[in-house]
Amino acid sequence: MKQADIGLIGLAVMGENLVMNMERHGFTVAVFNRSTEKVTNFVEGRAKGKNIIGTYSLEELVASLSKPRKVMMMVKAGQPVDDFIEKLLPLLDKGDVIIDGGNSHYPDTMRRTAYVESHGMLYIGTGVSGGEEGALNGPSMMPGGSAAAWEIVKPILQAICAKVEDGSPCCDWVGENGAGHFVKMVHNGIEYGDMQLICEAYQFMRDYLGMSDDEMHDVFTEWNKGELDSYLIEITRDILAYKDTDGAPIVEKILDTAGQKGTGKWTAIAALDEGVPLTLIGEAVFSRCLSAMKEERVTASKELGGEIKKAPEGIDRAKMIENLRQALLASKIISYAQGYTLMRSAAKNYGWKLNYGGIALMWRGGCIIRSVFLGKIKEAYDKNPELSNLLLDPYFNEKIKSLVPAWREVVASAVTAGVPTPAFAAALTYFDGYRCERLPANLLQAQRDYFGAHTYERVDAPRGEFFHTNWTGHGGDTAASVYKA
Secondary structure (H helix, E strand, C coil): CECCCCCEEEEHHHHHHHHHHHCCCCCCCCECCCHHHHHHHHHCCCCCCCCECCCCHHHHHHECCCCCCCCEEEECCCCCHHHHHHHHHHHHCCEEEEEECCCCCCCHHHHHHHHHHHCEEEEEEEEEEHHHHHHHHEEEEEEEEEEHHHHHHHHHHHCCCEEEECEEEEEECCEEEHHHHHHHHHHHHHHHHHHHHHHHHHHHHHHHCCCCCCHHHHHHHHCCCCCCHHHHHHHHHHHHEEEEECCHHHHCCCCCCCCCCCCHHHHHHHHHHHHHCCHHHHHHHHHHHHHHHHHHHHHHHHHHCCCCCCCCCCCCHHHHHHHHHHHHHHHHHHHHHHHHHHHHHHHHHCCCCCCCHHHHCCCCCCCCCCHHHHHHHHHHHHHHCCCCCCCHHHHHHHHHHHHHHHHHHHHHHHHHCCCCCCCHHHHHHHHHHHHHCCCCHHHHHHHHHHHHHCCCCCCCCCCCCEEECCCCCCCCCCCCCCCCC
């Protein structure tokens, strides 16, 4: 019997479609699932007649693979990944590769890479983005882990991933240990931000401008032809046009409570750990938390008055919609700027040599945040790999400055009318804070020194020299110089 090029564990939606994708690109795939009836259903159904080998134990799976063996796990993040690693290690030989294609938390991937390498095997933790359609037709893939494993898995991963216009694969080596899953985590954080911004634009049009779903569909159709051309704008266009069996828009019948799997939360936590202001993505995560408080919000709308003021009579709706487009574009730039700043900080902290232009390329096709916008980010980092913030690139510098008046108009109108726009507002306040030469943190440092003797630096002294003032006259001269709270 012909041996398989790769084995895959986990025949849920993503796993099954990745197998079909691999087989279509000429690879023979062995499959295993903990619930073995899924294996039977798959090989006798969708996979029938294809170069796909069903196996009913891990021993059988490993035995069916050509060397060096490559086993990819598409299982739930957390303990199941560790459990399968423990079961696989005794069955594999030195130089074999275990691949985790789930949304694992990057510290887990760092730990697992070291653990698997200590047994003589190699480990890859790769982000896979694109959902069901991407898995089948070409996802964006972000591999990291054991550097020696990359050349072994590269032919398969680059064959099955999405490609951009010039044929470049949306998959390349990200970096050692947890780098791949870190970049996928930031990707998902940006995805949270993009989705929240689109939702705020939708509510602004629906509740403030009083637009119908069909009218909003037309707006998103136009937006998808220009600078905002992206997968998420595209699917929003389609969603707004989709009708229920009674002819009414189905989106208006969906309960307004959103869930999350954790990657957005992890991104926000990582930003806090790194000391990076990831304000927009943080607000996107908190907006989902607020949406989950449905019953409380219903009560509060009655007790606190939840009405949203309509736009004034005679407002130039077309101009307001254009302002909204510009505000969405400006906020989107901020989201990526913050996400890239976080990746730069983590790369420095963990010793990763991230290719920032290459990451933008990996996100150009296949993934949920794919957009034409990413081409400009790639150009920015190709020109200056050491770029500290996307806003300092000449293109983005000029672009965002041109969008500011419309952006302010939208946020001001939303605040006045009572339309919640936390992501739009967070993006704008970050922009204002980042470009402000003198923030009020001098007063904050004075407060900290007053109550806790935490010291401060002075504008008339060299950086790194710290001072303490006896503010009350009876506090003494002792300073908490080593305490940074």
